[in-house]
Amino acid sequence: MTQTLNRTAVTSAPISEVIANRWSPRSFDVSVDVPEENITAFLEAARWSASASNTQPWRFIVGRRGTATHSTIVEHLMGFNKAWAGSASVLVVNLAETVSPEGAEQRWAHYDLGQAAATLALQAHKDGFHVHQMGGIEVDPLRRSFNVDDRFDIVSVTAVGVLASPAALADEVLREREVAPRVRKPLAELLLADD
Numbered sequence: 001m002t003q004t005l006n007r008t009a010v011t012s013a014p015i016s017e018v019i020a021n022r023w024s025p026r027s028f029d030v031s032v033d034v035p036e037e038n039i040t041a042f043l044e045a046a047r048w049s050a051s052a053s054n055t056q057p058w059r060f061i062v063g064r065r066g067t068a069t070h071s072t073i074v075e076h077l078m079g080f081n082k083a084w085a086g087s088a089s090v091l092v093v094n095l096a097e098t099v100s101p102e103g104a105e106q107r108w109a110h111y112d113l114g115q116a117a118a119t120l121a122l123q124a125h126k127d128g129f130h131v132h133q134m135g136g137i138e139v140d141p142l143r144r145s146f147n148v149d150d151r152f153d154i155v156s157v158t159a160v161g162v163l164a165s166p167a168a169l170a171d172e173v174l175r176e177r178e179v180a181p182r183v184r185k186p187l188a189e190l191l192l193a194d195d
């Protein structure tokens with residue numbers, strides 16, 4: 001379906017269009033897949049993120065709709081995430097390597113993973129797709145299902161797909177959220193010092 005919503009951020013100075021236009025929908029088109037070259041592109045974008053001492057502690061479990069991996073990820077989403085995220089073409093589990101193979105603590109692993117996830121999202125949006133990250137996930141069942149080593153924290157899941165109309169969402173609350181105004185704290189509130 002065609003996107004008719006204008007979800008562009010209202011900013012106090014011009015910012016990159018891809019940042020201003022990125023938003024997190026819950027209505028994805030179940031009939032359209034993200035092409036393989038675009039999946040590779042957003043994973044490449046994540047790969048080229050900055051990280052502490054270039055440790056690159058991000059890892060991903062990628063499930064394409066119709067595969068057992070995708071179904072397993074959906075199964076371990078929490079609450080209402082399960083109601084909408086299964087329609088996304090691709091689900092990516094985001095993991096942080098908090099301990100190196102040599103046993104060293106990697107203090108910035110979560111920070112670095114966040115940057116990689118943000119970079120992935122921006123690349124996908126730039127390429128015409130939409131992304132919705134989720135923290136509402138069942139970490140322990142995901143760990144067991146994918147046999148994830150304790151050195152890794154399972155942090156979040158990213159849904160990537162093609163935007164559909166809000167009307168495609170079965171739940172009225174979700175439909176309302178899809179069109180609710182996008183809000184942010186004022187910039188001044190974020191600046192603890194700004195001399």
Ligand SMILES: Cc1cc2nc3c(=O)[nH]c(=O)nc-3n(C[C@H](O)[C@H](O)[C@H](O)COP(=O)(O)O)c2cc1C
Binds near residue numbers: 023024133137156
């Ligand atoms: C780490 C993280 C966890 C999130 N968890 C959820 C979630 O479990 N379910 C959900 O629907 N949205 C989730 N979101 C999406 C946020 O609610 C959303 O990004 C925020 O409201 C701002 O909206 P915008 O991305 O459209 O600007 C999460 C986002 C992030 C970055």
